[in-house]
Amino acid sequence: MSWTDDSSLHVLMAALVAVLLALLVHRVTASVVLRLTRSLPVSNRAAQQCRAPAQLLMPLMALQAVWHAAPDSFSLIAGIRHANGLLLLAALTWLGLRAVRGVAQGIVGLYPVNVDDNLQARRIHTQTRMLARTAMFIIVMAGLALMLMTFPGARQIGASLLASAGVVGLVAGIAARPIFSNLIAGLQIALAQPFRIDDVLIVQGEWGRVEEITGTYVVLKIWDERRLVIPLQWFIENPFQNWTRSSAQIIGTVFLWVDYRMPLAPLREAARLACEAAPEWDQRLCLLQVVDAGERSMQLRVLVTSSNSSLNWDLRCKVREALVDCMQRDWPEHLPLMRAEVGERSGVAAVPGADGA
Structure with missing residues (x-):
């Protein structure tokens, strides 16, 4: 079926109408949701972060429905369905990442650290940021896995990998060890909290404050404006001093x-x-x-x-x-002085120059 056929034009018109309706629904829904969550900081922040990916997601969902309803004789319909599916999964992954970021920003905003007693705030900031980064990592991995599964050849690749699982598994395990060890270390730090954002640490003789905690490393701001970058795994395996563990006093x-x-x-x-x-x-x-x-x-x-x-x-x-x-x-x-004592021998005091010199 060519692109100029009546049925093809009907499909294209349906796709155009679906996109316009989806954008209209998104605009109305976004306005309503932002208005309803105005008094809820966490929900409002998440809604603001999700607005852009939702604007892409809703038209893709509408197009996916149109492409699946289109006849199989439509030109390049298989490739269009597959490409739209990949974009849909990418948009869902983006939406998940922005939702997690919005929730984290909303929670962090409820606990400012620019107060005198910010121990609770620093604890919440550390847990929220570490758990958010872990959740974002899982979302990205899940999104990539789902996109890979849409390719028919992925099963053959998987079978080939399983056939050589011994060598490949060893190589992959060695290569991925730093990534997963830091990921696990990040979860331990988020839950156990040996240190938090803005804590004062002594690491390898350096005094500084925890400026940033990422998914793989910690940035320590040294007192002289230098930055010490330390892998997360180091804190699990080595001792360090925390001067503000339970109190800043x-x-x-x-x-x-x-x-x-x-x-x-x-x-x-x-x-x-x-x-x-x-x-x-x-x-x-x-x-x-x-x-x-x-x-x-x-x-x-x-x-x-x-x-x-x-x-x-x-x-x-x-x-x-x-x-x-x-x-x-x-x-x-x-003040501290160096003393010298003058001794006496046979009742005669030692006198400078007494030897005739």
């Missing part, structure tokens, strides 16, 4: 070496005044102790507390500067 230390003759009361007062004058201090603890006694001097340790590690770093610097300034100004003779 932290105790910091300031160490200072002083002479044994230095009185401690003035230094305790200087540390207290420095803490009270610093907005970074949370008023939980300010304690000066002698923690070591060496051969020539003693070591002091000051414990100071803050609501988070960034503020505590600034507070420690201020307290250290205040103590050094106090000693330089009022007690300079009690």
